[in-house]
Amino acid sequence: MEQCIPATAGFSSDKWEIDPSELTFMKELGSGEFGVVRLGKWRAQHKVAIKAIREGAMSEEDFIEEAKVMMRLCHPKLVQIYGVCTTQHPICIVLEFMENGSLLQVLRHHGNSLECVRLLAMCQDVCEGMQYLEHSNFIHRDLAARNCMVNEKNVVKVCDFGMARYVLDDQYTSSMGSRFPVKWSPPEVLHYNKFSSKSDVWSFGVLMWEVFSEGRTPFGNRPNAEVVDEVTQGVRLYKPHKAPTNIYNIMYECWHERPQGRPSFSSLLQSIKDIIEEFTL
Secondary structure: OHHHOOOOOOOOOOOOEOOHHHEEEEEEEEEOOOEEEEEEEEOOOEEEEEEEEOOOOOOHHHHHHHHHHHHHOOOOOEOOEEEEEOOOOOOEEEEOOOOOOEHHHHHHHHHHHOOHHHHHHHHHHHHHHHHHHHHOOEEOOOOOHHHEEEOOOOOEEEOOOOOOEEOOOOEEEOOOOOOOOHHHOOHHHHHHOEEEHHHHHHHHHHHHHHHHOOOOOOOOOOOHHHHHHHHHOOOOOOOOOOOOHHHHHHHHHHOOOOHHHOOOHHHHHHHHHHHHHHHHO
8 A cells, every 4th residue: 555655645734635835837738628737846846747627617526526536546557646726726636747648649659669569568557557447446437548648667557537436336327418438438338328347348449459550549530420320230440450360359359249248357457468478488
């Protein structure tokens, strides 16, 4: 457990509440639907990433829920939360700074120079983080290369738990009409909005496809409605040119029509480790 206690846990008298006056905001690192992420410093010395909520983009309660979810999770392959600032606007979450940006950026800029075994190691990092979530009864619901980050040592960590939900029965059905990433979603999400760790497994297969296609967009620029029709009819993503058959087979297993037909993250991790071992023999 000790390795999981953030170095910044003693930010202030309240373990997780950070005094905003001790934060310095620097350049913008990126922005998403709900917030802007900036490079920052705590007490002018510790580099951190600061995710600030956009005014009116989502409820503050939802944003704080995201922080609470992340505080409960601690694993070397998850981006660590250091604390929150809720005493002023915009409210923000202070996170571990990941020097090399998103996995998607890394793949698009450097993918052509990365060998197969390195790409598979990236998938292993993500799978380890997801196995931990699976064992912790957490569903991510938005697993994709854009939501994984890479640090200066090229370790890949899962991030963005804004859509995660804590579930005891391993299933979460969102209210109809809620938004989700269609091209990363299995049939039961597309048609019934039913999420589980097995829908995360489907998304992981798509993430593996992103990794081995050097950051291409799954299903290209085809409209979502067309993708829904094709996936429902059993059409699956093609084998990327960098993926040997045994690696594509792992992706394909993740895309079983029925959730119970898909492997667990523990099983996927073992399959990936076995192939990496073959590479190193």
